[in-house]
Amino acid sequence: MSVTETKIKELTNHTYGTWSRQKAWSTPMQITDAEGIYFYNDKGKPFIDFSSQLMCTNLGFKNKAVIEAIIKQAEKLPxxxxxxxxxxxxxAVEALRSVxxxxxxxxxxxxxxxxxxxxxxxxxxxSKFPAYKIISRYHSYHGATAGSISATGDSRRWYAELARTTVPGMIFAPDNYCYRCPFDISYPDCKVQCARYLDYMIKEEGNVAAMIVEPVVGTxxxxxxxxxxxxxxRQICDENNVLLIADEVMSGWYRTGKTFAMEHWNVIPDIMTTAKGASAAYTPLAITxxxxxxxxxxxxxxxxxxxxxxxxxxxxxxxxAAVQEYxxxxxxxxxxxxxEHLQQELYELADKHICVGDVRxxxxxxxxxIVKNRKTKEPFDTKAEKFAGKALMPAQxxxxxxxRGLYVASWYDTMVIAPPLIITEGQIDEAIGILDKALEVGDKEAVETDVPASRSSEYKN
Ligand SMILES: Cc1ncc(COP(=O)(O)O)c(C=O)c1O
Structure with missing residues (x-):
């Protein structure tokens, strides 16, 4: 074992790794430097960051203006x-009010x-007492602490429930997940049933105080x-006296092309939460x-x-500084x-790889x-398998x-393509070239069909 490996082992012996069985937290890669869209391990090997770490380093690494602002503050009054x-x-308030x-x-x-x-x-x-229920959706993540994990739809909540650390009153609505519509209907004939169902749900539930959504679902x-x-x-919430919370923790800060994702639909929530890109992840920061x-x-x-x-x-x-840089x-x-270039490249990539069921x-x-079979949409892995210790295909x-030098985060069913907003078209090509090779791992175990990859976020009516 090298000196570095021994030191890393010493660290992992004495710390908890996040979201994992601790025996799996043994020899994580040490990162020693980073600049722009690249980060480097202790051997100096560069990696393109195609997921902005945890979808948060929106300005890339070593942004001078943000660093200088933090240094100035540290020297003056930390x-x-x-x-x-x-x-x-x-x-900060002044800058935030401007966007x-x-x-x-x-x-x-x-x-x-x-x-x-x-x-x-x-x-x-x-403020809504005695109403207390909060509607969330199954495809969601809202955070690790008691209330937020209770409002989380993904399987991290299941573990919190087993540990009896959840809070009551969080309920779940169907997702606007067109690739696998929970109502098994298609847009536009569906008349957006996933939204209209909310009126029925709120009225039948009673005591609903708010609904929380990730405007564009993240993880x-x-x-x-x-x-x-x-x-x-928005209309259903107003008619039923229910507050709308937009969790823009991941979808905010130009990640979707607008400052905040809700701007795509001209909808103003009653409460907006945001973090991550607010400081470009240079400092731990969040806003309600x-x-x-x-x-x-x-x-x-x-x-x-x-x-x-x-x-x-x-x-x-x-x-x-971050607001000005954006x-x-x-x-x-x-x-x-x-x-635009990224979208085109991903569409072409998806067409080439039979393990890509949907690109959105x-x-x-x-x-x-990532799917085993485009025709049947059979997945390689399920939500339940995420924490069961199985080697998931997207992780592979x-x-x-x-x-091959590309960092791309994955979940149980998808690859997360969320590069820093400073990425150039040339760098996108470089990243796509590597992803092209990596997707062959999935293709080898996927079934050949005559069905192309779907593009479920292209809404045509
Ligand atoms: C939509 C959303 N909300 C909340 C959170 C929790 O943020 P944090 O990890 O900073 O507590 C995340 C984290 O990924 C997120 O994606």
Whole structure:
């Protein structure tokens, strides 16, 4: 064992690896440097980051403006208690107000997406008392803490339930998952039943306070809804006096081509939560933004919530610089052209590989759904198998890509294509070339059929 390997082993012996059986947390790769869309291991080998780490390093690595802003703040005033106000917080609010919907006029700052959602749940349950139920969807992830994992649709919730760490009152609605429609109907003939069903569900359930959605579903599928979906949902929420929470933790910050994904459908939520790209992941930071209607309730009522690191000066110091960098980047037109190119390249890639059942997405946020059989849509792996210790096909494809110098995250059913927004067309070609080779791993075990890959986010009516 090399000195580095011994040190890594020492670390893993004394730390918990996330979301894994601890015997699997043995020799993770050490990353020693990173720049732009590349990161390097301890042997100096470069990897293209095709997933922005955990879909968060939207500006790539070593963005000078963001780094300098953080350094300046660290030297001046890294922290004061949240009851004080800092210049960093004042400037962060100003920057956020320049890009967020004006209707979301009151903000709370924390340090992770899950905390942003916990704050949203408290705001909702307190202000809508005695209504308390929160509707989520099966294809969702909202965070690891008690409330957020309880509102999570994926199988991480199942484990939390077994450990009795969930909270009551979280219920689940069908997904707008056109590739595998839960109602087995097709757009546009379906008349967007997945949205309209919500009215029935809310009325039959009773005591519903809010609905939480990932505007474009992140980890659980990069599912882009039909154009009518969110306008219908907004109307149903309004008619039933239910608040709409948009969890833009992953879909926010230009990931889908707009500052926040809800802008694609001109829908304003009552509460928006966001994190990840807000600081380009240079500092741990999250925001819960609420409408006047929600905020008004707390004028006389206690907002019984906070953290030692709420409004943390170092965390917030990254925001104005990141916002400016995003604006400059999108004014250049580079990401818009790159995302069109990415879409075209992914469509061509999917056509070539029989293990790709569906290719869907928007902006810099795409999924290749990996299947055994395109005709029957039989998957290689299931949701239940995700944590059962099985060697999942998307993970095998990801491992092959990694060997070849491409980092691409995977879930039990999809590859997560979410590169930094600074990626160029040439770099996309380089990444696609590697992914092309890696997908052969899936092709070898997939069944040849005469059915092409579907493109379920291309809505035509
Ligand atoms: C949509 C969404 N919400 C919430 C979270 C939780 O964020 P965090 O891991 O920062 O707590 C995530 C994390 O991936 C997410 O994708």
């Amino acid at each position: 922290y004061v208690a949240p009851g004080f106000v800092t210049e960093a917080a004042i400037e 967020m919907p004006q209707e979301l006029s009151k903000l709370f700052f924390s340090t992770s997406g899950t905390e942003a959602n916990e704050a949203a749940f408290k705001l909702v349950r307190q 659980n599928g990069r599912i882009v809804p039909p154009p009518e979906y969110y306008p219908i949902l 933004a609420t409408s006047d209607k929600v905020a008004k309730f707390f004028e006389e009522e206690l907002f019984c919530h906070g953290h030692t690191y709420a409004y943390h000066a170092l965390a917030t110091s990254a925001i104005p 604006k400059t980047l999108f004014d250049s037109g580079v990401p818009q052209k790159a995302s 997405g928007i902006g810099h946020f795409w999924a290749l759904e 494809i990801g491992a092959e890509a990694m060997k």
